Amino acid sequence: MAGPRVDDIYDQVKAMAVSFRLRPGDRLNEVALSKDLGVSRTPLREALNRLVAERLFDFRPGQGFFCRPLDAQSVFDLFELRQIIETAAARAACAKASDEDFQTLRNELYAKGIDITGLTIEEAVTRDEAFHLAIAKLSGNMELLQTLTRINERIRYIRWISMSLDRVQRSKGEHKQVMQALMDRDADEAARVLGAHITKRMDQVQDAVRHGISSIYMEGSEDISTRIIEEVQE
Amino acid sequence: MAGPRVDDIYDQVKAMAVSFRLRPGDRLNEVALSKDLGVSRTPLREALNRLVAERLFDFRPGQGFFCRPLDAQSVFDLFELRQIIETAAARAACAKASDEDFQTLRNELYAKGIDITGLTIEEAVTRDEAFHLAIAKLSGNMELLQTLTRINERIRYIRWISMSLDRVQRSKGEHKQVMQALMDRDADEAARVLGAHITKRMDQVQDAVRHGISSIYMEGSEDISTRIIEEVQE
DNA sequence: GCACACAGATCTGTATACAGTTTTGTATAT
DNA sequence: ATATACAAAACTGTATACAGATCTGTGTGC
Numbered sequence: 174m175a176g177p178r179v180d181d182i183y184d185q186v187k188a189m190a191v192s193f194r195l196r197p198g199d200r201l202n203e204v205a206l207s208k209d210l211g212v213s214r215t216p217l218r219e220a221l222n223r224l225v226a227e228r229l230f231d232f233r234p235g236q237g238f239f240c241r242p243l244d245a246q247s248v249f250d251l252f253e254l255r256q257i258i259e260t261a262a263a264r265a266a267c268a269k270a271s272d273e274d275f276q277t278l279r280n281e282l283y284a285k286g287i288d289i290t291g292l293t294i295e296e297a298v299t300r301d302e303a304f305h306l307a308i309a310k311l312s313g314n315m316e317l318l319q320t321l322t323r324i325n326e327r328i329r330y331i332r333w334i335s336m337s338l339d340r341v342q343r344s345k346g347e348h349k350q351v352m353q354a355l356m357d358r359d360a361d362e363a364a365r366v367l368g369a370h371i372t373k374r375m376d377q378v379q380d381a382v383r384h385g386i387s388s389i390y391m392e393g394s395e396d397i398s399t400r401i402i403e404e405v406q407e
Numbered sequence: 408m409a410g411p412r413v414d415d416i417y418d419q420v421k422a423m424a425v426s427f428r429l430r431p432g433d434r435l436n437e438v439a440l441s442k443d444l445g446v447s448r449t450p451l452r453e454a455l456n457r458l459v460a461e462r463l464f465d466f467r468p469g470q471g472f473f474c475r476p477l478d479a480q481s482v483f484d485l486f487e488l489r490q491i492i493e494t495a496a497a498r499a500a501c502a503k504a505s506d507e508d509f510q511t512l513r514n515e516l517y518a519k520g521i522d523i524t525g526l527t528i529e530e531a532v533t534r535d536e537a538f539h540l541a542i543a544k545l546s547g548n549m550e551l552l553q554t555l556t557r558i559n560e561r562i563r564y565i566r567w568i569s570m571s572l573d574r575v576q577r578s579k580g581e582h583k584q585v586m587q588a589l590m591d592r593d594a595d596e597a598a599r600v601l602g603a604h605i606t607k608r609m610d611q612v613q614d615a616v617r618h619g620i621s622s623i624y625m626e627g628s629e630d631i632s633t634r635i636i637e638e639v640q641e
Numbered sequence: 642g643c644a645c646a647c648a649g650a651t652c653t654g655t656a657t658a659c660a661g662t663t664t665t666g667t668a669t670a671t
Numbered sequence: 672a673t674a675t676a677c678a679a680a681a682c683t684g685t686a687t688a689c690a691g692a693t694c695t696g697t698g699t700g701c
Binding site for chain 1: 681682683684
């Protein structure tokens with residue numbers, strides 16, 4: 174049988190890194206992990222090298238692979254970059270996407286993000302991310318989409334933590350404004366609202382980070398599986 | 408002795424891919440290449456996996472590594488993304504960089520890009536790229552810089568070809584405008600001029616690509632080492 | 642002349658072994 | 672008690688071997 178082993182390993186290790194199941198800064202024990210995954214070190218190291226290129230791991234010659242720590246500056250930079258790319262994507266979408274595209278976006282992803290009561294934080298972030306990625310996709314620029322996807326992977330855990338600290342999802346109204354601006358094909362407005370939305374999130378995240386990024390590493394994990402009770406009235 | 412073997416292999420293979428010495432679309436023979444480089448397949452494959460993550464190679468399970476072909480759409484997308492990132496970087500630089508930073512930029516990289524007579528096309532593109540990257544660095548956003556660096560690697564060969572077809576470098580006056588706007592800290596003007604500059608380049612490249620991307624693959628190589636004779640008066 | 646099938650060669654995918662380095666633990670001296 | 676030196680254990684880095692998949696080329700049948 175076989176199947177694409179490296180791709181599977183890559184996905185599994187990436188999932189561990191993204192969810193911080195491997196603690197940032199820690200050295201990765203190749204032998205132990207390869208036994209855990211039931212493969213040998215060779216394909217594991219191949220997968221790890223991909224993740225090094227994606228900046229999810231550090232590689233120090235002679236010492237091995239390290240789960241990459243996320244410092245406050247990197248978090249800020251990644252959010253800023255995300256804002257740059259998403260606002261540009263919204264502008265491009267206004268120019269390039271069809272009315273049908275926007276209808277689909279509204280009916281599928283936007284609609285699913287409205288009521289998140291009863292969802293876990295992980296699920297809520299996933300839906301939020303999906304809406305934002307869908308806009309990026311409507312830009313028609315696959316390289317942009319790919320780049321944003323990578324950025325999202327690196328800050329996903331921070332978004333989980335931030336949301337679990339805040340408890341309440343306040344993006345409903347903002348998403349509505351973004352959706353409206355897109356359907357009006359008002360590029361300036363779409364970029365403005367989306368940019369402000371991300372800035373607000375970034376501020377929340379900065380608070381969380383200031384609160385101590387090291388403590389963030391410890392908790393979590395169970396928090397993202399707690400369910401969201403209520404939603405603010407908009 | 409030893410030294411970081413994988414990093415070296417990575418650099419060497421990347422250099423081959425970026426300069427299209429490995430022809431796009433071609434399958435890579437691991438045994439042959441590993442013999443060429445004087446290493447075994449194991450570290451070579453590790454390096455190749457990094458390059459897969461950077462989209463310089465494709466990986467098809469069961470078939471191996473393929474030098475990634477650059478289609479017209481990808482070239483367009485990469486240039487568009489480059490424009491988005493660079494204009495945003497210029498805006499950020501206006502807000503964050505110090506006067507001293509701009510002085511250094513002007514005296515070192517800007518000045519070196521003015522007179523390119525006698526340089527090879529490869530050298531001229533390198534200087535152009537260095538100026539643009541320096542602006543990105545002044546944004547203070549290292550993630551942005553990293554992302555742009557990766558994009559540049561993927562379109563470098565196209566820029567070589569485009570410049571060798573055009574023969575004449577017309578960026579002198581445009582760079583001057585960008586430099587001036589930066590020193591005035593006029594973010595809107597800097598973004599506008601830089602954006603227009605990249606758009607112009609993109610148009611030239613699109614012409615080159617329409618001219619036939621397949622023919623582009625064949626020639627080149629020697630063209631980039633031809634020296635630039637004259638420069639337009641500005 | 643063309644399509645298909647089969648066999649040989651080639652190449653990829655992974656496990657394993659081993660050399661060399663780094664880390665860890667212990668014992669000794671100050 | 673602290674620092675240092677040394678030895679043992681653990682781990683990384685790479686080569687190699689082998690199994691399995693893929694490709695290539697030839698020959699046969701239609």
